[in-house]
Amino acid sequence: xxxxxxxxxxxxxxxxxxxxxxxxxxxxxxxxxxxxxxxxxxxxxxxxxxxxxxxxxxxxxxxxxxxxxxxxxxxxxxxxxxxxxxxxxxxxxxxxxxxxxxxxxxxxxxxxxxxxxxxxxxxxxxxxxxxxxxxxxxxxxxxxxxxxxxxxxxxxxxxxxxxxxxxxxxxxxxxxxxxxxxxxxxxxxxxxxxxxxxxxxxxxxxxxxxxxxxxxxxxxxxxxxxxxxxxxxxxxxxxxxxxxxxxxxxxxxxxxxxxxxxxxxxxxxxxxxxxxxxxxxxxxxxxxxxxxxxxxxxxxxxxxxxxxxxxxxxxxxxxxxxxxxxxxxxxxxxxxxxxxxxxxxxxxxxxxxxxxxxxxxxxxxxxxxxxxxxxxxxxxxxxxxxxxxxxxxxxxxxxxxxxxxxxxxxxxxxxxxxxxxxxxxxxxxxxxxxxxxxxxxxxxxxxxxxxxxxxxxxxxxxxxxxxxxxxxxxxxxxxxxxxxxxxxxxxxxxxxxxxxxxxxxxxxxxxxxxxxxxxxxxxxxxxxxxxxxxxxxxxxxxxxxxxxxxxxxxxxxxxxxxxxxxxxxxxxxxxxxxxxxxxxxxxxxxxxxxxxxxxxxxxxxxxxxxxxxxxxxxxxxxxxxxxxxxxxxxxxxxxxxxxxxxxxxxxxxxxxxxxxxxxxxxxxxxxxxxxxxxxxxxxxxxxxxxx
Amino acid sequence: xxxxxxxxxxxxxxxxxxxxxxxxxxxxxxxxxxxxxxxxxxxxxxxxxxxxxxxxxxxxxxxxxxxxxxxxxxxxxxxxxxxxxxxxxxxxxxxxxxxxxxxxxxxxxxxxxxxxxxxxxxxxxxxxxxxxxxxxxxxxxxxxxxxxxxxxxxxxxxxxxxxxxxxxxxxxxxxxxxxxxxxxxxxxxxxx
Numbered sequence: 001x002x003x004x005x006x007x008x009x010x011x012x013x014x015x016x017x018x019x020x021x022x023x024x025x026x027x028x029x030x031x032x033x034x035x036x037x038x039x040x041x042x043x044x045x046x047x048x049x050x051x052x053x054x055x056x057x058x059x060x061x062x063x064x065x066x067x068x069x070x071x072x073x074x075x076x077x078x079x080x081x082x083x084x085x086x087x088x089x090x091x092x093x094x095x096x097x098x099x100x101x102x103x104x105x106x107x108x109x110x111x112x113x114x115x116x117x118x119x120x121x122x123x124x125x126x127x128x129x130x131x132x133x134x135x136x137x138x139x140x141x142x143x144x145x146x147x148x149x150x151x152x153x154x155x156x157x158x159x160x161x162x163x164x165x166x167x168x169x170x171x172x173x174x175x176x177x178x179x180x181x182x183x184x185x186x187x188x189x190x191x192x193x194x195x196x197x198x199x200x201x202x203x204x205x206x207x208x209x210x211x212x213x214x215x216x217x218x219x220x221x222x223x224x225x226x227x228x229x230x231x232x233x234x235x236x237x238x239x240x241x242x243x244x245x246x247x248x249x250x251x252x253x254x255x256x257x258x259x260x261x262x263x264x265x266x267x268x269x270x271x272x273x274x275x276x277x278x279x280x281x282x283x284x285x286x287x288x289x290x291x292x293x294x295x296x297x298x299x300x301x302x303x304x305x306x307x308x309x310x311x312x313x314x315x316x317x318x319x320x321x322x323x324x325x326x327x328x329x330x331x332x333x334x335x336x337x338x339x340x341x342x343x344x345x346x347x348x349x350x351x352x353x354x355x356x357x358x359x360x361x362x363x364x365x366x367x368x369x370x371x372x373x374x375x376x377x378x379x380x381x382x383x384x385x386x387x388x389x390x391x392x393x394x395x396x397x398x399x400x401x402x403x404x405x406x407x408x409x410x411x412x413x414x415x416x417x418x419x420x421x422x423x424x425x426x427x428x429x430x431x432x433x434x435x436x437x438x439x440x441x442x443x444x445x446x447x448x449x450x451x452x453x454x455x456x457x458x459x460x461x462x463x464x465x466x467x468x469x470x471x472x473x474x475x476x477x478x479x480x481x482x483x484x485x486x487x488x489x490x491x492x493x494x495x496x497x498x499x500x501x502x503x504x505x506x507x508x509x510x511x512x513x514x515x516x517x518x519x520x521x522x523x524x525x526x527x528x529x530x531x532x533x534x535x536x537x538x539x540x541x542x543x544x545x546x547x548x549x550x551x552x553x554x555x556x557x558x559x560x561x562x563x564x565x566x567x568x569x570x571x572x573x574x575x576x577x578x579x580x581x582x583x584x585x586x587x588x589x590x591x592x593x594x595x596x597x598x599x600x601x602x603x604x605x606x607x608x609x610x611x612x613x614x615x616x617x618x619x620x621x622x623x624x625x626x627x628x629x630x631x632x633x634x635x636x637x638x639x640x641x642x643x644x645x646x647x648x649x650x651x652x653x654x655x656x657x658x659x660x661x662x663x664x665x666x667x668x669x670x671x672x673x674x675x676x677x678x679x680x681x682x683x684x685x686x687x688x689x690x691x
Numbered sequence: 692x693x694x695x696x697x698x699x700x701x702x703x704x705x706x707x708x709x710x711x712x713x714x715x716x717x718x719x720x721x722x723x724x725x726x727x728x729x730x731x732x733x734x735x736x737x738x739x740x741x742x743x744x745x746x747x748x749x750x751x752x753x754x755x756x757x758x759x760x761x762x763x764x765x766x767x768x769x770x771x772x773x774x775x776x777x778x779x780x781x782x783x784x785x786x787x788x789x790x791x792x793x794x795x796x797x798x799x800x801x802x803x804x805x806x807x808x809x810x811x812x813x814x815x816x817x818x819x820x821x822x823x824x825x826x827x828x829x830x831x832x833x834x835x836x837x838x839x840x841x842x843x844x845x846x847x848x849x850x851x852x853x854x855x856x857x858x859x860x861x862x863x864x865x866x867x868x869x870x871x872x873x874x875x876x877x878x879x880x881x882x883x
Binding site for chain 2: 411413439442443445479504507511533534537541544545566567568569571575579597600601602605609631633634635636639640643661664665666667668669670671672673675676679
């Protein structure tokens with residue numbers, strides 16, 4: 001009876017019929033209470049987005065897999081302390097962190113949220129050691145600013161590791177396989193699997209493998225097609241279902257905290273990126289773990305045939321943050337997994353596997369390098385590296401949005417706009433990077449397009465902070481700052497850990513001149529992500545407006561440390577330096593700024609302003625004369641020139657330039673100011689005539 | 692902005708009013724940074740009704756004319772426009788008719804800068820504070836006082852439903868002499 005129930009539950013989990021699964025599982029647990037069955041029930045609950053249920057039933061259980069699932073539920077419920085306690089090995093247990101790579105990743109996240117940066121970095125590095133295909137860990141390291149070169153992370157060592165994984169078992173059925181989670185259509189390869197199974201029947205009764213609980217993914221979806229295959233061999237193990245976890249994309253349980261917003265995209269990304277004709281099946285390996293979740297059914301699963309990797313490996317797996325490739329420890333527990341994973345048998349032997357692995361790693365290495373450059377804000381290098389990707393890879397949503405971000409950082413809003421537009425058109429359902437896109441449109445002052453984008457995003461997902469950020473930007477563009485504020489607050493409520501929403505809130509408060517609140521918001525953004533240079537910059541601006549120039553300068557300095565190429569921040573740094581009476585440094589910074597980005601005309605203007613402040617009128621005039629040819633429609637240039645000529649007593653030229661300045665539609669205050677200056681000029685001239 | 696139909700007299704006369712409040716984009720409301728007070732009020736219809744964005748509530752004075760609304764700022768601000776919601780159809784004899792706007796540093800040195808007569812107003816009434824001279828577009832002041840010296844139909848007390856005070860937007864870039872007008876400059880002027 002137990003077997004049947006377990007099979008039933010697994011089947012329902014595979015088909016995402018969570019309520020049914022929960023019902024059956026409850027019966028199972030009532031009849032045969034065991035830790036393993038509790039874990040299964042927890043999986044059902046997690047799949048049904050009921051983390052609190054999973055939390056309660058798993059409380060106190062000691063098996064690594066249980067602890068891992070418990071920690072997962074805790075993180076979802078934001079009980080970070082308990083999660084941490086659950087994941088760490090106990091005093092008696094000298095073992096590793098529960099959950100293997102995934103567990104380490106969770107632990108890393110917990111440390112990051114609670115501000116223990118150093119430990120967090122350690123654990124993320126550990127994740128990459130255990131499973132080189134755990135991209136999210138590398139991304140987190142990049143965000144923390146301590147990622148090593150991609151070539152070292154996704155290099156030889158990783159190759160070895162994965163190889164072990166695949167070729168570890170001498171038998172054709174490698175025990176460990178890394179499951180490729182996102183197999184969409186599970187059923188398709190059922191046949192091939194059947195065939196396989198039969199083939200391996202002989203060796204079949206692999207011992208029931210225990211899935212290492214460690215290996216379980218967040219959302220444990222099992223690929224269990226046990227029930228599907230009419231296995232010729234009766235299940236060896238009395239208990240059932242091979243619990244292979246497959247990352248179930250849909251399962252909300254699969255959502256990770258941080259990449260929550262990435263998750264919804266995994267699906268789309270995947271479908272978008274289907275390049276390979278055959279997918280690699282990577283079944284999750286269940287490690288040799290004493291605690292097993294469920295015994296893998298020996299029948300079909302025993303053969304873990306790794307699908308042969310074909311030319312293009314499933315990129316998804318690499319990009320999938322949540323893939324937890326568990327390295328399979330080499331012992332003999334055979335794990336079988338993936339019933340449902342598409343199994344295509346490995347055609348040729350080890351050589352194709354190695355080739356496949358190196359393909360995957362090459363891709364990851366390339367992407368890793370690009371990403372690292374992007375997050376270190378070496379945007380040109382990042383763009384250059386992205387060019388090296390194949391066209392198919394380049395045209396995926398994730399890559400396109402990263403490229404868009406790179407252009408955004410370089411302040412090249414037109415190019416960013418075109419890239420994001422392409423991404424949005426090709427993948428209208430994907431929200432990653434759309435908040436940056438809305439900011440690009442804000443900068444370009446495209447009200448209509450921004451409004452339209454916001455509406456579209458909201459219709460796709462009302463619960464995503466990116467959509468609300470886009471709407472907020474729309475209101476902000478129309479100068480309705482209070483409405484924008486309300487909307488950004490909504491975005492924050494949806495995801496407290498979305499740093500950009502906090503920063504945008506800060507910008508709105510600053511626009512409303514409520515500097516105390518603005519400061520609070522920026523600091524919250526920095527709590528979430530210390531390398532969010534926009535927040536540092538925002539803080540600097542507030543202090544600049546409040547005339548606390550040293551503070552301002554310090555904050556601009558911090559922003560520059562993170563993003564050393566931003567000419568805008570350098571300009572502000574220069575302004576703050578000048579106002580703090582360090583004008584030489586100011587001039588140096590401004591020169592650097594104009595070198596760093598030759599298309600930015602502002603450093604030259606600010607430099608002229610500084611020179612005026614220092615009384616060096618001739619130099620200032622010279623600088624501005626050049627500038628006015630580059631930017632002929634800027635009224636402030638002429639205004640400033642006019643003032644300089646007044647100081648130099650060249651009244652004709654002054655009047656001339658004031659006239660041009662007035663023609664170029666200055667703002668109301670400036671118009672008044674310029675007219676006042678002109679009036680004063682004409683009077684002394686008339687006086688001179690009379691003398 | 693002002694729907695002024697100036698007649699041969701020096702005073703401007705304002706007829707009618709707008710239903711919707713439409714103000715230039717380069718103006719922003721400055722009333723939040725000010726302390727508002729009134730010369731007298733009926734309980735329940737106090738000064739907060741002037742600032743609650745609710746056109747149903749109104750301030751009702753309760754004393755001798757002229758009735759005063761005082762708006763005091765902590766520092767000198769540039770003001771350009773005063774907008775009031777006054778409705779003859781609803782308020783009849785409580786509707787203000789002659790309004791004088793004064794500015795200065797405090798109660799001791801207020802000087803009249805604008806004198807307006809309203810004729811059956813029916814909505815948002817714009818009163819521009821600019822003088823004829825382009826240099827006088829703004830009034831740079833610590834305090835503004837709106838004085839109602841007489842009402843329609845010789846009513847004693849006045850109703851005013853809402854008052855808003857507008858001034859120019861400050862330069863978004865701090866410490867600069869001029870604001871930017873061209874796209875190139877504006878693009879590179881902020882990090883969002």
